[in-house]
Amino acid sequence: MNFDGMTITDYQDYGLQMKNRVMKWLGLPICVGIAPTKALSKVANKIAKRFQHRTDGVYLIDTDEKRIKALKWTKIEDVWGIGYRSAKKLKAKNVHTALDFIAPHMESWIKREMGVIGLRLKSELEGKPVLELEDNITDDKKTIMTTRSFPKQLTDYDLIRERVSTFACVSAEKLRKQGDCCHTIIVMLVADKHRIEDRKHYYSKSHTLAYSTNSDLTISTVAVQLLKDLLDNSEVKKFKKAGVIVTGLVPENEKQFNLFEEENPKYLALMKTMDYLNRKNGERIVKLGTQNKKTWDMKQDHLSSRYTTKFDQILEIKCL
Structure with a gap:
């Protein structure tokens, strides 16, 4: 989410409101990470999940001191955008944390091995936003x-x-x-x-x-x-x-x-x-002979009820 154009005085409190409202309305436990860039917000969210007892499920990176501390804690394989192969190469270069990744001497290696995508990720972790949010989520899929x-x-x-x-x-x-x-x-x-x-x-x-x-x-x-x-x-x-x-x-x-x-x-x-x-x-009433009656045959022991879309699952409340 992008908060540009919104007047928010306390981001920590706003994150708690988001978390509590989703829990109250949907019954879904979530964690919220807030930061100046997309990549840093991913890091903040990981911290909120990892230390829920300290952060109450919300973590805000709003100072350079917090950013450095968060990057020092984050393992290189946990950085959003770093895959298994890239992490293996980086560890061979003695890069074990996100803070090691943004070191000045790494820029030439990142440019050579990871290209413009790696440089953009480095800028994001340095607090310089370069990745835009995906506004048009209805685009047709390529695969x-x-x-x-x-x-x-x-x-x-x-x-x-x-x-x-x-x-x-x-x-x-x-x-x-x-x-x-x-x-x-x-x-x-x-x-x-x-x-x-x-x-x-x-x-x-x-x-x-x-x-x-x-x-x-x-x-x-x-x-x-x-x-x-x-x-x-x-x-x-x-x-x-x-x-x-x-x-x-x-x-x-x-x-x-x-x-x-x-x-x-x-x-x-x-x-x-x-x-x-x-x-x-009705959905998938007519099928090929090679298909089963069930479209999905999965283990769904903890599937949430669909109160708003299925008549047989409407929530019943008894008033005394």
């Missing part, structure tokens, strides 16, 4: 990913295939909603790295079509074939998570046709009919 963890680890091919087919159809539905088609389909499988001897626990395989599509039938068929190839070539047969990613997106009204290979033209009319029936009768 659509549908992933879910299973309630338990699955070994049966039919069960995993059903989940992958469902994820593929949901991805296709999202494509049609934003008026796009995809060229590339990726299927991923994730095993529990704590229960397998092999260090590799993430598996993926992709396929690029000769034509763009947003059809449930095409995307699901390709995804299931990719899944079969993955399982045939993988020594691990027990997985806890799967997902389907569609990328290489193009607008539906700008798709390029292929002279020698093209999608069945009947699929377009079929998808329009399915979408119409699902809008009229």
Whole structure:
């Protein structure tokens, strides 16, 4: 959030009001970090979470002394924007904290190894705002990913295939909603790295079509074939998570046709009919035969009630 243009005399108190109101209205415990820049506010939020008993869930970086102290406490791998590989390289350079990262002698290395993104992060941690907030959050996605963890680890091919087919159809539905088609389909499988001897626990395989599509039938068929190839070539047969990613997106009204290979033209009319029936009768009533009755089959023991969107879950209050 950007407070520019607002008259706030006490940011600490304002953060407490935000925290308490969200807890009271939604029942969600949150922490608030407030600072002059986006990256520093992330650091402040981590401090608020880590030391809730001291900060009451709100931390404000409003002086240079607080900024230096916060950066000295923050490990380099915990800095927003620093990935695993970058953290490994930085540690090899004896950079272990965010304060080490912004040292003057590091600027040339950051420019060479991390480019303009690294320099922007350094400026942010120095208290110089250079990263803008994302105002337009309704922009169409460039990649659509549908992933879910299973309630338990699955070994049966039919069960995993059903989940992958469902994820593929949901991805296709999202494509049609934003008026796009995809060229590339990726299927991923994730095993529990704590229960397998092999260090590799993430598996993926992709396929690029000769034509763009947003059809449930095409995307699901390709995804299931990719899944079969993955399982045939993988020594691990027990997985806890799967997902389907569609990328290489193009607008539906700008798709390029292929002279020698093209999608069945009947699929377009079929998808329009399915979408119409699902809008009229309920979300995902009409499905492919490879899908289960449940769209999501997840472990949801602590799912919050939907008081405002489900009639059977409306909160009842007895007045005596």
